Amino acid sequence: MTYKYSLDFEKDYQEIEKKLTELKEIAQNKQIDFSHEIAALEAKLKEYKEKKYNTLSAWQKVKIARHPARPTTMDYIAAIFDEFFELHGDRCFRDDPAIVGGLALFNGVPVTVIGHQKGRGTSQNIKRNFGMPHPEGYRKAVRLAQQAEKFKRPVICFIDTQGAYPGVEAEERGQGWAIAQILMQMSVLQSPIISLVIGEGGSGGALALGVADRVLMLSYAVYSVISPEGCASILCKDVSKSSEMCEHLKMTAQDLYAMEIVDEVIPEPLEGAHINPNQTYKIVKEKLQLHLDELLNQKMDDIIEQRYKKLRNIGIFREEVFIE
Amino acid sequence: MSFKDIFNPKSRKKYITLPPPSEASSPHIPGFETCPQCGSHNNEEQLQKSYRVCPGCGYHYPLTAEERIWMIADNNSFLELDDGLMTADPLAFPGYAEKLAKVREETGLEEAIITGKAEINGEKVIMGVMDRRFLMGSMGSVVGEKIVRIFETACAEKLAVVLFTASGGARMQEGMLSLMQMAKTTAAVARFHQEGLLYISVVTDPTTGGVTASFATLADIIIAEPGALVCFTGPRVIEQTIHQKIPEGFQRAEYLLEHGMIDQIVHRKEMKQYLSKMIALHSWSDKQ
């Protein structure tokens, strides 16, 4: 197997894997019995990988979350849902390809699906604007969410963006206004909402699809107020400090689960979703079903109340009460 | 009327005797001040009389939260709320505790917002004023909590909310807790709107990032001060990241008015009248 893109820590063992495959081929061709040696090598490799992946740094997880081969929203949609009818446009300005949305069947239940869409390869990425939405993307998302409310469908969101697009046109058309609107509309939407962070969750542009009754995260996904690079350049005036800032920002799925910002971490295959997408789709589908079943068994009023309470209680501070 | 008279005597003592901002942190130096817009030299006394607006060109100098409250609230009407809320260092972020200690000492502020009950020409309101001297008015857990409590208190007491915003965005030293304050404050605004109560936001220079993309732009009426920069991504970041040319006046109040993003631009000297009239207009049915 050849790898078009390999991360530095992937290269280590991919080299060994390649040699092992060659050894197996030689053994087979020459009819030599290397089975003991091969088994021993495989066991050792497995141990090496487990150790490596169980001790990944936050920065290494960022690298996996941004991996060019990592499954995107459309990959999950194709794998998890039975049918998908993509619906386009914000009815005001244009269709934003950085956010996809539409109607799908999930194990027979109609749902509305909305997600950031990164492209694969340069031309796709240019078309998708690297998954960085303009205001019209968020306005399309609000339109589809309100349609879900009308037809009493649950909403499933996929988060995967570096952030909202930092451009003149996006600002001109009210980027901040559009994000504020979607946050507000989703907080009172009369439909159950599940959000899953599948890759990179960058700042307000990611949070825009993150107001939900269940926030789930893949185990190597990240979610942050600012990119590690942005943080390093602002606070340290030195982008080379990114990996260090990355640890401090507490942006991994495990950190955010501990902080109760994320409800569940969905385990990926050991080497990441891109190495074994099908296994990832399978577990994601199972977990979505579990959370959806729970939500569909609750009264909408209770769901809205819990959604509010959960958001209301986020924040860590001290409070001194003065006595008059 | 002196500056401290504006605070209600029943309010916390520490705010009645609030020390004047130190020279280092204050945007104004005693004596003369050069206008950043037209370059004229304005003396301090003159500026105080003119609402800290340059008499030459109309440039609105930044205000501290205290100055703002003094200009807007009726004498002795301001009663501070939730002043026991203190910022923690939830992520043990390097340098954060030191930064907080330094800025607290420099400004005498506990956080980037002061909230309270006040009267504006006799109209009762719940009021919040952000102060950009405090870590660029960034929003962390305490700012988010104070904003939410403003809306909760106003819901309980059936009062209008007036919020003066000034912010560099989310407080990155509190990580995702900061980002989530956008969703938290927004959810509170949504509930407030369902009660049929009035929310006016006055966006002042600069209001950016997570504050623009949450409560600041969700008001019934959005007013800006002349020249105020209001945006999600600031011009410098746009230039640095995607190297686009920034049009003149981009993201300033006048540009935003033209592009349909705000309701009105109101000069500082007319702000108090404008607000009280607007609030009175909305409480018309209560008074019948």
Ligand SMILES: [Zn+2]
């Ligand atoms: Zn001037």
